[in-house]
Amino acid sequence: MRIVVCVKQVAVLGDEVEFADDALDVDPDYLDFALNEWDSYATEEALRTRESLDADDDEIVVVSVGDPRAENAIRRCLAMGADRAIRVDRSGSADPITLARLLAPVVQREAPDLVFCGVQSSDAVQAATGTALAELLGLPRVAVVTRIEWDPGGARATVHRELEGGLVDVTEVNLPALLTIQTGINQPRYATLRAIKQAEQKEIEVVSPAEGGEPAFRVCRMFVPPREEGAQMLDGGPADIARRIREIIEERLK
Amino acid sequence: MSAATMNGTLVVAEHLQGKLRDVTRELVTAARGLGGPVAIAVIAPDPSQFDVNLEGVDEIVGVPVAQQEFENDVYQQALEALIAERHPDAVLLGFTVNSMGYGPAVAAKLGLGFASDVHGLAREGDAIVATRSFYGGKVDAELEFPAGRAVLLLVRPTAFPPAENGGSAATTQFAVDVQPSRARHLEFQEAPVGDVDITTADFLLSIGRGIGEQEAIPQFEQLAEKLGAILSVSRPLVDAGWMPNARQVGQSGKTVKPKVYLALGISGAVQHLAGMKTSETIIAVNTDPEAAIFKVAHFGAVADLFDVAEELEKLS
Numbered sequence: 001m002r003i004v005v006c007v008k009q010v011a012v013l014g015d016e017v018e019f020a021d022d023a024l025d026v027d028p029d030y031l032d033f034a035l036n037e038w039d040s041y042a043t044e045e046a047l048r049t050r051e052s053l054d055a056d057d058d059e060i061v062v063v064s065v066g067d068p069r070a071e072n073a074i075r076r077c078l079a080m081g082a083d084r085a086i087r088v089d090r091s092g093s094a095d096p097i098t099l100a101r102l103l104a105p106v107v108q109r110e111a112p113d114l115v116f117c118g119v120q121s122s123d124a125v126q127a128a129t130g131t132a133l134a135e136l137l138g139l140p141r142v143a144v145v146t147r148i149e150w151d152p153g154g155a156r157a158t159v160h161r162e163l164e165g166g167l168v169d170v171t172e173v174n175l176p177a178l179l180t181i182q183t184g185i186n187q188p189r190y191a192t193l194r195a196i197k198q199a200e201q202k203e204i205e206v207v208s209p210a211e212g213g214e215p216a217f218r219v220c221r222m223f224v225p226p227r228e229e230g231a232q233m234l235d236g237g238p239a240d241i242a243r244r245i246r247e248i249i250e251e252r253l254k
Numbered sequence: 255m256s257a258a259t260m261n262g263t264l265v266v267a268e269h270l271q272g273k274l275r276d277v278t279r280e281l282v283t284a285a286r287g288l289g290g291p292v293a294i295a296v297i298a299p300d301p302s303q304f305d306v307n308l309e310g311v312d313e314i315v316g317v318p319v320a321q322q323e324f325e326n327d328v329y330q331q332a333l334e335a336l337i338a339e340r341h342p343d344a345v346l347l348g349f350t351v352n353s354m355g356y357g358p359a360v361a362a363k364l365g366l367g368f369a370s371d372v373h374g375l376a377r378e379g380d381a382i383v384a385t386r387s388f389y390g391g392k393v394d395a396e397l398e399f400p401a402g403r404a405v406l407l408l409v410r411p412t413a414f415p416p417a418e419n420g421g422s423a424a425t426t427q428f429a430v431d432v433q434p435s436r437a438r439h440l441e442f443q444e445a446p447v448g449d450v451d452i453t454t455a456d457f458l459l460s461i462g463r464g465i466g467e468q469e470a471i472p473q474f475e476q477l478a479e480k481l482g483a484i485l486s487v488s489r490p491l492v493d494a495g496w497m498p499n500a501r502q503v504g505q506s507g508k509t510v511k512p513k514v515y516l517a518l519g520i521s522g523a524v525q526h527l528a529g530m531k532t533s534e535t536i537i538a539v540n541t542d543p544e545a546a547i548f549k550v551a552h553f554g555a556v557a558d559l560f561d562v563a564e565e566l567e568k569l570s
Contacts, residue, residue, distance in 0.1 A: 013389035015542055026389060095369070097362050119354070123389050125524065126370045127349070128358035128408075131326075135359035140436030141326065143355035158440070163270070163351050164411075164505050166445030169324075173437040180354075184493035216361060216368040217397040220383070225394040231548050234555040241555040242565030245516065245537055248553055249481070252514050252535045253457060 007039035009073035035073035038118025078199035079191030100132035130180035262291035264342035277348035279416035325435035326355035367399030370408035391546035448500020462488035464519015480570035522547030
């Protein structure tokens with residue numbers, strides 16, 4: 001069985017924000033980068049699927065769209081235990097439909113039995129790339145999966161979809177299929193120092209991006225939203241703050 | 255009004271276990287804001303089961319299908335057929351788990367303009383401008399979409415006020431030949447019931463990722479007891495297996511509305527805010543002055559939560 005895991009290196013904004021001169025995005029100097037949290041769960045789920053199905057020819061392939069810097073995130077997945085990685089060489093942020101179009105030919109070429117994506121990325125929160133990718137690949141899909149049970153042999157899965165309020169929708173799907181993986185489905189393993197070192201040596205295949213087509217949206221302005229009225233900030237040291245909190249609680253619980 | 259806008263906005267009603275979901279009413283409000291006619295599609299074996307004759311709806315389109323509950327291929331085929339027949343210039347779905355399963359597929363297949371978690375919507379001339387957040391809710395962006403194409407948007411729940419009953423919509427039926435879904439709904443399982451009901455508490459002490467490690471939890475259980483609060487948590491603590499799901503506040507957990515919600519070390523992901531933002535008084539302590547929780551808080555403090563917790567403990 002071949003499992004493709006699509007991962008993204010996400011941008012994390014710190015305490016301060018400045019925008020690029022064109023005001024269309026945050027100045028990259030104010031961003032840190034990390035493997036998307038949802039994608040570490042997706043990678044872990046691929047590893048566990050391989051372990052539970054225990055077939056001889058299993059392979060886990062990580063695919064990501066990004067510039068060379070994104071290889072840090074890719075190597076984290078290799079260090080966790082993925083076998084191989086492919087980076088679609090493209091810089092800058094992209095809308096989820098465009099991302100799906102860039103991922104599709106690369107994933108298609110791998111002819112996977114199973115594709116895992118994170119439900120969403122922490123920087124964009126579109127929750128759309130996986131579902132769009134499934135469509136382009138012609139695969140059945142299930143979004144927001146918190147549990148997977150395999151039929152013997154792994155031809156069919158019974159999965160839990162987590163709906164609002166914690167209600168679970170039990171759904172079945174035949175392979176090949178694409179599942180978007182929710183946080184909490186497992187506990188992602190920490191890579192050992194040795195595995196991290198080994199992952200640094202692994203070659204990451206770099207491919208040129210396909211034609212992404214017309215973007216699904218364009219940013220015309222990015223800005224810090226005004227804070228809603230009423231958020232009164234409590235000053236002073238921890239003791240002062242605690243005292244004020246205590247007063248507010250007492251007053252409001254009356 | 256141009257030819258494009260004449261086709262108006264199509265809303266897809268969301269229902270679950272026989273009940274219309276609140277987001278449907280909100281989508282109608284969002285659609286009305288765009289101007290032009292508003293049609294609402296109800297995809298169900300008996301579409302008339304759901305009362306969607308809401309203020310501002312011009313047309314109710316019943317789309318009979320065999321499946322009572324949501325299946326992503328069924329909704330995808332029904333929506334694609336509706337778009338092909340009616341050419342709406344905007345399609346609004348809720349930013350919900352169900353819509354995540356088919357909305358982006360329709361947009362990818364038909365080459366539509368697309369964005370999700372949209373919380374602001376306007377029409378400027380012929381163009382639709384959507385507002386959504388990026389980078390953990392710290393910044394907003396206005397988006398524009400490709401000219402001459404329909405746009406499909408997933409709209410954030412609770413971002414728009416609900417439309418009231420009492421509309422005067424015409425009802426039509428739309429027959430569609432739908433193939434069975436490849437992903438098949440089997441059953442629902444209710445969320446497990448916990449030892450406490452956080453939805454009825456007057457005072458919630460809520461902790462999040464900021465507490466850092468599992469070993470810190472007993473300290474906050476103790477603090478909650480001293481303060482007379484019930485302890486609740488944000489999603490990462492449940493994901494980590496540190497606390498049971500029944501204590502979780504947010505979209506995938508419980509929606510709470512206590513008199514006092516004291517949030518320690520919770521940054522305020524959209525899904526968390528959706529579950530607590532109507533609390534009567536929200537007090538938030540976080541080290542990040544730009545944390546999104548401060549946008550909904552009534553009182554905020556930029557401080558180390560452990561320092562504040564220690565001082566609160568002393569006062570109790």
